[in-house]
Amino acid sequence: MSTIEQNLQRVYQQIRTAAQDCGRDPRQIILLAVSKTKPVTAIEAAIAAGQRAFGENYVQEGVEKIGWFRERSEGTGLIWHFIGPLQSNKSRLVAENFDWCHTLDRPQLARRLNDHRPAQRAPLNVLIQINISDEPTKAGIAPEDMLSLAALIAECPRLRLRGLMAIPAPESDFQWQLAVFKRMYDLYEALQRVHPGVDTLSLGMTDDMPAAIAAGSTLVRIGTAIFGARD
Numbered sequence: 590m591s592t593i594e595q596n597l598q599r600v601y602q603q604i605r606t607a608a609q610d611c612g613r614d615p616r617q618i619i620l621l622a623v624s625k626t627k628p629v630t631a632i633e634a635a636i637a638a639g640q641r642a643f644g645e646n647y648v649q650e651g652v653e654k655i656g657w658f659r660e661r662s663e664g665t666g667l668i669w670h671f672i673g674p675l676q677s678n679k680s681r682l683v684a685e686n687f688d689w690c691h692t693l694d695r696p697q698l699a700r701r702l703n704d705h706r707p708a709q710r711a712p713l714n715v716l717i718q719i720n721i722s723d724e725p726t727k728a729g730i731a732p733e734d735m736l737s738l739a740a741l742i743a744e745c746p747r748l749r750l751r752g753l754m755a756i757p758a759p760e761s762d763f764q765w766q767l768a769v770f771k772r773m774y775d776l777y778e779a780l781q782r783v784h785p786g787v788d789t790l791s792l793g794m795t796d797d798m799p800a801a802i803a804a805g806s807t808l809v810r811i812g813t814a815i816f817g818a819r820d
């Protein structure tokens with residue numbers, strides 16, 4: 590067994606444990622393997638261990654990896670999530686290549702992703718990124734602007750609104766992590782009341798995954814625990 594396969598097995602087990610601890614069905618939680626800065630050989634090892642969903646932060650790097658796997662049979666059935674900050678001038682590459690975008694946080698980006706999504710592909714799955722810790726320099730919209738952006742996305746035929754994403758300010762205490770994530774869960778429920786198709790709450794990284802699962806996350810984004818530390 591490769592190290593990456595062992596790591597993946599451990600993370601799957603941690604997801605099961607965290608879910609059981611709070612009475613959730615672990616099958617409700619998708620594991621996104623965050624492969625940013627890691628070589629295609631690392632992704633291949635994860636594929637061999639059964640992983641299919643991958644997250645990338647940098648547009649160019651992600652597009653290159655997607656292209657590499659598109660030409661190979663092992664790439665069949667992979668699902669690519671863009672999870673990094675997105676400049677408007679790179680939105681075309683994301684719309685053309687990825688299956689999901691987690692970082693939609695302004696009206697202009699919604700319009701551009703919609704305009705550039707190729708007609709022959711399924712609509713791009715999008716998540717609204719919320720600035721839940723209210724950090725002035727951070728990406729994401731304020732919670733009070735969520736519903737107006739959601740209404741705009743719902744008008745875009747080439748986008749499919751799937752839910753919310755957040756990257757809280759780092760916090761090591763479980764209860765503090767949980768409190769922030771619960772605010773996200775409340776927003777998620779409020780969004781679902783208006784947009785019943787919403788089914789995804791993207792919360793949790795290597796250092797705060799159990800709290801995210803306890804708060805109701807349906808998709809955890811894990812890099813370090815699978816692929817090791819980044820340079």
Ligand SMILES: *Cc1c(COP(=O)(O)O)cnc(C)c1O
Pocket residue numbers: 623625646672673756793794795796810811812813814
């Ligand atoms: C890098 C990154 C992750 C993964 O973080 P780890 O701590 O390595 O698990 C998850 N989400 C986003 C948005 C990231 O940029």
